[in-house]
Amino acid sequence: MLKPLVVASSLIIVSGCDNNLTAQQAEHVVKSSQLSAFEQYPYQANTLLNNIRARKDPASLEEESAELVTLSQALIKELVVKYPQCTAYLDALSEVATVIASLPLAEIESGYHSDGKLPKFDDPVCYHAKDLLVHSVTVQASTRLGLADQHAYQNAELDIIEVIAHFEQVARALNN
Template sequence: MTKLSVLVSLAAVSLLSACGENQTTAEVVAEAPVINQDLAVYKAGAKELVSMIKTAKPDADIAQKSAELVASSKEIISQFIVKHPKCNEYLTALNNAADIIPTLPLEEIEAGYHEDGKLPKFDDPNCYHAKDLLVHPATVQAMASMGINSSEMRESAELEIIEVIAHFSQVEKALN
């Protein structure tokens, strides 16, 4: 893990603590204006997934919640492309690979999608933040499919989602 990802993770942990992690997804969505419901669903789902990983819920449940986040991210990415057309080629390629990513070996997900080896070049940093809304939960989905059977792997899965929560704030700013 890079120093940057550690710092991002620590910042996200602070955000989780400050945001009242005990609120349910339904409560958060009910409080959100209609236009921001997709964002509210995603954020609440990400927090719920962190909690599921921390409390060692069954791998099948973690995989299902991760798949829900991937599906939610596809909706957000579609809206993001409309607002940021520079990201169209990059994010469309990602959306097209969304169902395949969780089936790949972790090393291939890292090189191809975290590090952008399988995605077109882009020049807007907002594109990168939007991409991570899909790639991080897809990574956790892949991990859960293999079995999150060690404390190291559980910590890694948790950090994937904590990191995406930090990226989420950038996406939220770019959309509003």
């Protein structure tokens, strides 16, 4: 008799929490249009991370990662203003930002993660800014392929964890 009562109570509590989260999320969506890319980026990255961990469908994850790519591009523009030494490196990335996600994952890795198709850079902040976009685009490309198994979701999760770490470095650089 106690077990059904505990289950019923749990369901009531969970459903009540779910409604509150939905209201909070709706409120945040309204406010997010007023936020800068710098303010939106960590929220979007954490939302995407949570949705990857929840194994959301690949199509919605692709949309979320595409939004992170767009925010990355805005942050790269901000960073180039403050760090002009990154211009050539980040401009080369920005020129191909809209097509990178359509490339095979191996080409994204060799050409952009490993910098094979990018010019040299002198300041580590350039690298951190680049990785905001490249890791987001990797997740976008992976989700387009369907995240077929547990390993694919884990790789996407690791990419977004890395994005969050790179964002912290970029945030420090922009706030100096």
